[in-house]
Amino acid sequence: MSNIEIDEPGTTQLLLGNEAIARGALEAGIGFATAYPGTPSSEIMATLAPIAKKMGIYAEWSINEMVAFEAASAASLSNIRALSSMKANGVNVIIDFLVNLQMTGIKKGLVLVVCDDPGGMTSSNEQDTRPIAKWLNIPLLEPSTAQECKDMTKWAFELSEELGMVCMVRSVTYLSHTRGNVRFEKLPDISMEATFADAYEIDNPKQSRFTCGMQFHPYKQSEALLKRFSKAQAHCEDSPFNSYNGPNTPELIIFTSGICWTYATEAVKILNLQDRVGIVKLGTTWPLPEEFVSRHLERSNKVLFIEEISPLVEQSVMELAASLPADRPRPTFYGKRSRHVRAWGEQDLNLVIHSIATVIGTSYRSRQSSSAEYQSTLKEVAQTLPARPLTFCPGCPHRASFWAIKIALQLDGRNGFVTGDIGCTAMGMISPGSFQVRTYYAMGGGVGIANGFGHLGQFGFRQPVIAVCGDSTFFHASIPGLINGVWNKSNFTLAILDNSTTAMTGFQPHPGTGMTATGEPGNKVNIEALCRSLGVHVEVCDPFDLTNTITTLLKLIKDDGNAKVVIFQHECELVRARRERKKPYHMYVDPSRCIGEECGCNRICTRVFSCPGLVWDRDTGKAVIDEAVCEGCGLCAEVCPQGAILKEAL
Amino acid sequence: MSARELSKDPLNVIIAGVGGQGNVLMSFLIGSALIRSGYFVTVFDNYGASQRLGAVASHIKISREDANTSPLLHEGDADVIVGIEPIELLRNLTRFGNPEVITIVNTRPVYPVSVISGDEEYPDLDKTIQTIRNLSAQSWIVNATEEAMKLGNSIYTNVILLGALLGSNAIPLDKETMEVVLKEEMPKAFDTNMLALHRGLDMVRNTMNE
Numbered sequence: 001m002s003n004i005e006i007d008e009p010g011t012t013q014l015l016l017g018n019e020a021i022a023r024g025a026l027e028a029g030i031g032f033a034t035a036y037p038g039t040p041s042s043e044i045m046a047t048l049a050p051i052a053k054k055m056g057i058y059a060e061w062s063i064n065e066m067v068a069f070e071a072a073s074a075a076s077l078s079n080i081r082a083l084s085s086m087k088a089n090g091v092n093v094i095i096d097f098l099v100n101l102q103m104t105g106i107k108k109g110l111v112l113v114v115c116d117d118p119g120g121m122t123s124s125n126e127q128d129t130r131p132i133a134k135w136l137n138i139p140l141l142e143p144s145t146a147q148e149c150k151d152m153t154k155w156a157f158e159l160s161e162e163l164g165m166v167c168m169v170r171s172v173t174y175l176s177h178t179r180g181n182v183r184f185e186k187l188p189d190i191s192m193e194a195t196f197a198d199a200y201e202i203d204n205p206k207q208s209r210f211t212c213g214m215q216f217h218p219y220k221q222s223e224a225l226l227k228r229f230s231k232a233q234a235h236c237e238d239s240p241f242n243s244y245n246g247p248n249t250p251e252l253i254i255f256t257s258g259i260c261w262t263y264a265t266e267a268v269k270i271l272n273l274q275d276r277v278g279i280v281k282l283g284t285t286w287p288l289p290e291e292f293v294s295r296h297l298e299r300s301n302k303v304l305f306i307e308e309i310s311p312l313v314e315q316s317v318m319e320l321a322a323s324l325p326a327d328r329p330r331p332t333f334y335g336k337r338s339r340h341v342r343a344w345g346e347q348d349l350n351l352v353i354h355s356i357a358t359v360i361g362t363s364y365r366s367r368q369s370s371s372a373e374y375q376s377t378l379k380e381v382a383q384t385l386p387a388r389p390l391t392f393c394p395g396c397p398h399r400a401s402f403w404a405i406k407i408a409l410q411l412d413g414r415n416g417f418v419t420g421d422i423g424c425t426a427m428g429m430i431s432p433g434s435f436q437v438r439t440y441y442a443m444g445g446g447v448g449i450a451n452g453f454g455h456l457g458q459f460g461f462r463q464p465v466i467a468v469c470g471d472s473t474f475f476h477a478s479i480p481g482l483i484n485g486v487w488n489k490s491n492f493t494l495a496i497l498d499n500s501t502t503a504m505t506g507f508q509p510h511p512g513t514g515m516t517a518t519g520e521p522g523n524k525v526n527i528e529a530l531c532r533s534l535g536v537h538v539e540v541c542d543p544f545d546l547t548n549t550i551t552t553l554l555k556l557i558k559d560d561g562n563a564k565v566v567i568f569q570h571e572c573e574l575v576r577a578r579r580e581r582k583k584p585y586h587m588y589v590d591p592s593r594c595i596g597e598e599c600g601c602n603r604i605c606t607r608v609f610s611c612p613g614l615v616w617d618r619d620t621g622k623a624v625i626d627e628a629v630c631e632g633c634g635l636c637a638e639v640c641p642q643g644a645i646l647k648e649a650l
Numbered sequence: 651m652s653a654r655e656l657s658k659d660p661l662n663v664i665i666a667g668v669g670g671q672g673n674v675l676m677s678f679l680i681g682s683a684l685i686r687s688g689y690f691v692t693v694f695d696n697y698g699a700s701q702r703l704g705a706v707a708s709h710i711k712i713s714r715e716d717a718n719t720s721p722l723l724h725e726g727d728a729d730v731i732v733g734i735e736p737i738e739l740l741r742n743l744t745r746f747g748n749p750e751v752i753t754i755v756n757t758r759p760v761y762p763v764s765v766i767s768g769d770e771e772y773p774d775l776d777k778t779i780q781t782i783r784n785l786s787a788q789s790w791i792v793n794a795t796e797e798a799m800k801l802g803n804s805i806y807t808n809v810i811l812l813g814a815l816l817g818s819n820a821i822p823l824d825k826e827t828m829e830v831v832l833k834e835e836m837p838k839a840f841d842t843n844m845l846a847l848h849r850g851l852d853m854v855r856n857t858m859n860e
Contacts, residue, residue: 179678180691367726388762431763
């Protein structure tokens, strides 16, 4: 929807925070970009990839975050500016490489963009990545607006190059997914040439600068790292991204960063406290601009910290205050430690208004509360609204896969269960997946944890274990777990729910699709052939053929002391619908065959199967297809015991 | 283009619907047209983890002077709420509504899975529309999905509602600017989308004249 590649300095576009980050990278003259999809970070690569060729950039969806970041580092070491973007969980995957890259430093600007998800709206947790930057001495920039997403990403490349180390730009969901005005600067006109200068010289062999340990000794490299990092502070002191807005001697001074700065600024306005409250905006949160911070600390004897999840700024400023000379004023600090700011979940305007009002001792009345009657009606109405829980899309093959798993485990009768993994398949833990997923942790964690369950037989463990992962998750982190199971003869079945895309994050390609980020053909990696090469027993089924799928599963989960693989192959319905633009079947319910509650099936069609396209008509007491929602996949025809749901090929 | 003065700054709009109904496109079109008209905007599409059929709410803040408004409304501060789905409008109204709010509601329900499974009940539609009317200073009822089906596909629902929003004069956007944006953003389906936009405009204007 946006066109981030136009070279019209001064033009203003409506860009997502993530698109603005991509634009910032273009303005910085990157030549290399890598990523693994993960909400809320995916739009950065999704924006760069389609224009990469035109802009002379190499862009890649990598197999996982680790390889993505390693590849981007290679570009940096070879004199090409490089960007790598990922969600918070991805940083956990790159930590080992990152720790060691810090030992050597880099060459050309290398920027790691991390999109955190405070509140965990689309994540397994709400990890704050900022403490990792502090822990590893990585300069950390936190933009507050879409404009700053662009400007700070651009600056991050300069800073990275200046310091010779990777820089981190940290966004959050409410920033990455918010569109705002972004004013463009010009695109650089540069020619890039890559060479790896620390390559082995035959006449003068010596240890490369880009290696860890050996002659260099880790402790010496740590010393060099601290020296590099110590120069960062001066850059942060002068940064225009740190600012103060408010009266000279406010009653209360707020320290804040990132998206929380916009909440704080607006909250002060709403509370009409502009003359009493000042706001320090920190764009560079690690290292702290110490002189800038200590100068503003003197303005007030009350300091409030507004930030999400970790008290990073709060603790860093308090550490700094403790190190200041004894004659400097010691303000009272309010924040997470004093419980004036919630220590979990995302912040929002309501929470921030409340925190500021409490600390300064004022009250706030919303427009809603102007009428008590109005407000109480709203409360009553809210009670009557049904929730809209997550579900598999109409026509989703995972609904069929989990249905088959459920029936097979029931027929087996030994209280078997599913170890789940990240992606759309995670919905196997809730109603649309019949609650089959019983453990759920991390990418590749499903097959990993199944390895352990599969070795508990000697302690009397008899439950069949089915590890489930999607196709993209299989490539990302599940292959080592499978090989371990094959090697050590662990008793589990790995079900790969292969829908030929990375669905949950927006249909990105992966090695199994054979397409690359830029839409060109790569070399396709065949999941079935790869599994067979391990010598493991492999079955392939279409989950929409329910009878065959259930029979196959029943055979596989028999206890034979070996790891096994079943691949459920059926394309994601949304991908199919986008390509074909028509339904495969016209679905309808024959009201003469549907006998409603009399059936004795416990309304298996709607109550149990629960596809949003198949609804219950309360007036007639029969099932009916919702034409506006149904994708015509045909699966529900197999579920109805009366054969009342009919399909007509289109 | 210079921006007209706003009745309130920032002016806050919510588009509420269900994944797959075109919330995100609608808020993008509105935001783009507002930027062309000289305003600062923030547009946040809150869609959680689901690709389809989850609750979606787009928060749009329009300002003449502030480039740095925060992405979310706070409780009780919506000036306009458009519902592509009736109970999603009501859900947002209960959090962000106030006695001055203007609402535009599509009458077509999309049942949540919790309703399909029988765990919860979908409230009576006529009563829901009446509740929305009672809780709004001004309210427009639009059979947008029905009209979209007449144009050949339910996907035009959002553009019909966009027309209705323009027709209501609740936000500072004129038809001409929106037409330019539509032409740029969806050149292939431009003709039908223009029909949809005007259908929505007329539906609201005819009600006004009655």
